[in-house]
Amino acid sequence: MSLIENIKSAAKGKYKTIVLPEGEAERTLRAADIIIQEGIAKLILVGDRETISINAKQFGLNNIDKAEIYDANTDPRNCELVDLLYELRHAKGLSKAGAREFCKNPLYIGPLLIKLGYADGEVAGAENSTGNVLRPAFQIVKTAPNSTVVSGAFIMVLKDKNFGQDGLMVFADCAVNPNPNAKQLAEIAVASARTAKAIAKLEPKVAMLSFSTKGSGSHDDVNKVVEATKIARTMAPEIQIDGELQADAAIVEAIGKSKAPGSYIAGKANVLVFPTLDAGNISYKLVQRLAGAEAIGPVLQGMAAPINDLSRGCSINDIVNLVAITANQVK
Numbered sequence: 001m002s003l004i005e006n007i008k009s010a011a012k013g014k015y016k017t018i019v020l021p022e023g024e025a026e027r028t029l030r031a032a033d034i035i036i037q038e039g040i041a042k043l044i045l046v047g048d049r050e051t052i053s054i055n056a057k058q059f060g061l062n063n064i065d066k067a068e069i070y071d072a073n074t075d076p077r078n079c080e081l082v083d084l085l086y087e088l089r090h091a092k093g094l095s096k097a098g099a100r101e102f103c104k105n106p107l108y109i110g111p112l113l114i115k116l117g118y119a120d121g122e123v124a125g126a127e128n129s130t131g132n133v134l135r136p137a138f139q140i141v142k143t144a145p146n147s148t149v150v151s152g153a154f155i156m157v158l159k160d161k162n163f164g165q166d167g168l169m170v171f172a173d174c175a176v177n178p179n180p181n182a183k184q185l186a187e188i189a190v191a192s193a194r195t196a197k198a199i200a201k202l203e204p205k206v207a208m209l210s211f212s213t214k215g216s217g218s219h220d221d222v223n224k225v226v227e228a229t230k231i232a233r234t235m236a237p238e239i240q241i242d243g244e245l246q247a248d249a250a251i252v253e254a255i256g257k258s259k260a261p262g263s264y265i266a267g268k269a270n271v272l273v274f275p276t277l278d279a280g281n282i283s284y285k286l287v288q289r290l291a292g293a294e295a296i297g298p299v300l301q302g303m304a305a306p307i308n309d310l311s312r313g314c315s316i317n318d319i320v321n322l323v324a325i326t327a328n329q330v331k
Contacts, residue, residue: 003157003168004296004321007199011040011327016120018323019070019113021106022127023047029055029064031319036063040320041327043067044119046106049074070113072104081112088140107132111140114305121326125310126319130175134300137307144304149184152176152298152309153195154284159292163251164270165203170196171272171287174280175298175309182224186231189273191301193239196271199299199328207250207269208232208243209279213259216246225275240265247272247283299325306330 022028023045029052032043045052045064049071056064072078085108086099094102102108110122124133134150143150152175161167172192173180180188185208193204210225211217222244229243242265249259249266256267274280288295300308306329308322 003155003200004324006201007321007328008038008040008324011324012038014327014330015039015042016327016330017042017044017068017118018326019044019046019110019119019122020323021046021110021122021124023069023106024051024055025127026055026059027126027314027316027319029059029061030316031323032067033059033061033063034316034320035323036066038320040324043323044070044113046070046072046109070109072106072109077113077116077118078103080116081109084112084116085140105136108136108140111136111307114307115140120330121306121308123308123310123319123322123326125308126312126314129312130309133307133309137303141303141305141307143302147187147191147302149180149187150176150300150302151180151188151191152300153192154295154297155195155200155299156284156287157294157296158287168200168202169270169272170200170202170204171274171280171284172301173274173277174284176277176300178277180276182227183231185224185228185273185275186235187302189228189232189241189271190236190239192271192273193236193241195299195301199325202270204239204271205265205269206232206239206241206271206273207245207265208241208273208275209247209250210244210275211246212244213246213249213266214244214263216259221275228273242266243273245269296321296325299329 018041024047081103082099113119151173153172156169158167196202196204208229212222225244248255250269253267260266287293306326
């Protein structure tokens, strides 16, 4: 069974409620039809009820009537959402009238439904930018307790099974933070290890990457990675974490033994933590395109509830898969 099939199977066992704010869109509806048919998750589709019904019939979809529909024009919970948003944001200058207006926006409705306990997670972004998806999430759901940073991890499925754990690796942060400080980098490392275990079923071996291995280079950027490694080990002593390591020392056993003798991670890493977003984003795209790897994600880490962002170029299967991943993130 493939990784994504395992993820779907685990999601079916949890059968969590995921809200899809882009509920009128064709790709979302087609994905929802598959999700419902396969029993991956319960769904809340946000949008005009009549439009959703018309579109579902037009696309020949038979399962959409089994989804819950949240229509802001008619749903009695709208008053609850308005009151909650006003409570959360009035200190920032939001008026009650402003809250009512925001509660017509599906990207605000999704996080509010999660905050009120009507949904467990959200997937959006097929029709909206990352900024528009994440802004309401940060304002309403916010970060998890003891977390100060949100990051984005990719599960990389490699054709060459000699790398990672049978070809499976996690790369982070590849989506959110341009230049994390040492503490943030440590949080990203710990969150990525937990993502690797929860979603990819990896026993995480985390490499904190740098252009230096164990003091071979000297620079403030190297010092940041060294400090982040110390902090991460203190935060989660049960997780295997080592750094600073160059990429080849992290993933090639012979080079790891040569450059970092005695390291329990060198040459065996399956979670790669990049020092900057530049490095992470460039690396995952190069591996995806040049090595033909499958990149699943980004999986957002550090939120108080799972909210995940799609690429606007995503496929129907991408939506299905990310809903399954989101369901697995629910605690």
